[in-house]
Amino acid sequence: MNHEAKMFGREQRLEYTGEDTPRRSRRWIWIALAAVVIAGAIAYFLMGGSNAETEKGAAKGGPTVSQIPTVTVSAPGRQTVQTIITGTGSLAARREMPVGVAGEGGMVTRVLVEPGSWVGAGQVLATVDRSVQAQTAQSLAASVRVAQADARLAQANLDRAQRLVANGFVSKADIDRLTAARDQASARVRVAQAQLAETSARNQRLDIRAPAAGLVLTRGVEPGQIVSSGSGVLFRLAQGGQMELRAQLAESDLQRLSVGVPAEVTPTGSTKTFTGEVWQVSPIIDPQNRQGIARIALKYDPALRPGGFASARIVAGASTSVILPQSAVQSDNAGNFVYTLNAKNEAVRTAVTTGEVSETGVAITSGLSGTERVVMTAGAFLNPGQKVIPNLQKLK
CATH class of the missing domain: 1.20.5 (Single alpha-helices involved in coiled-coils or other helix-helix interfaces)
Known part of the structure; x- marks a missing residue:
């Protein structure tokens, strides 16, 4: 370096x-x-x-730990399950009252109500011109007064003659004649009064009145219109404002219904639900579509419009049974079955009878008591006697 x-x-x-x-x-x-x-x-x-x-x-x-499958199990217990029947139909007035002309008719002078108005029993819905009928009534009233005056005169003549009978100035024959005259005058009074009452009743029938309290549904008349007994329906009323849904149901569903069962009705296009009850089940079945009508009574609400379409959920009854998810129920040529676990955590095939299928699951009518540990998932991959590792969960 x-x-x-x-x-x-x-x-x-x-x-x-x-x-x-x-x-x-x-x-x-x-x-x-x-x-x-x-x-x-x-x-x-x-x-x-x-x-x-x-x-x-x-x-x-035996199998190793890694070879033993883990499955989800649950003890389902027993639940009260409602039998729900669904259907659709049209809304209508429970008791619809068509109103027309009851009298002679004439020209309508005023219409006093509009659709949606509430009216009382006997309330005037529209008035008809009665100028001619009013004159006739006045003439008959005058005739009554004339007849009453004649009756008073005849009674006075009879009274005077009876006072003179004792003195011999009036004979018995005169008394009989005057009595007859008095009776005829009284009868003419009653005839005149009856004619006046008849005319008054006819005049009252010129007014178009509500036969009972309720809600005005339609109006088919305007002022100036000439109406008569052949004019047809001028107003339609819902008695008491009560509504109903006429639900179309299958023949088999009608057999399970009875009067008084509760129902929920939802009009088309609305999220609001109305509660009611079945008040009539159709006694006949349409031979064309094999359906009948269940009439569901509803209280008045502006959202319930006659002629509209709605759906219904009817509670036909309730029963207590085991409810399982559809994944737990298996099926083969021998029928429906589920897998339960014994004390050794081995899969046991258990035959069951299924009932109605609803949103909550499948109703088991027989085969389970509800205390068993039932395999909820992976049952299709098990065999009878196969050992598993249970993962216990509670059903919601």
Whole structure:
């Protein structure tokens, strides 16, 4: 190694010949070999325990831990399940009242209500011109007064004659004649009064009135229109404002319904649900579509518009049974079954009878008591007697 240097402000230069490089390379090689030895020792100790368990399981002739599947199991218990029947239909007034002309008719002078108005029993919906009928009524009222005057005169003549009978100035025949005259006058009064009452009743029928309290649904008349008994329906009313859904249901569903069961109705295009109950089940079935009508009574609400479309959920009944998810129920040529676990955590094939399928799951009508540990998933990959590792979960 040569050294050249300049001291005290002079240049200093050192030259190295590279004799240290092999020593550094040998040191890194030894470090790498030591790391490999340490990693091998760690792997040996980690593998030692599992190999011992594997050899122990193999010596007993059973499956190893890594070969036993883990499955999700649950004790389902028993739940109360409602039998739900769904259907669709049209909204309508429960009792619709068509209103027309009851009297002679004439020209409509005023219309007093609009669709959506609430009216009372006997309330006037529209008036009809009665100028001619009013004159007739006045004439008959005058006739009543004339007849009443004649009756009073006849009664007075009879009274005077009866006072003179005792003195012999009036004969018995005169008394009979005057009595008859009095009776005829009284009868003419009653006839005139009956004619006046008839005319008054006819005049009252000129007004178009509500037969009962309710909600006006439609109006088909305007002022100035000439109406008569042949004019048809002028107003339509919903008695008491009560509505209903006429749900179309299959014949088999109608057999399970009874009057009074609750129902929920949702009009098309609305998220609001209305509660009601079935008040009538159709006694006949349409031979064309094999359907019948269940009429669901509803309270009035502006969202319930007659003629609209709606769907219904009817609670036809309830039962207590085991409910399982569809993934737990298997099926083959022998029928429906599930896998349960015995005390040794071995899969046991259990035949079951299924009921209704709903959003909550499949109802098991027989085969399970609800206390068994039922395999919820992976049942399709098990065999009877196969040992499993249970992962117990609670059903929601």
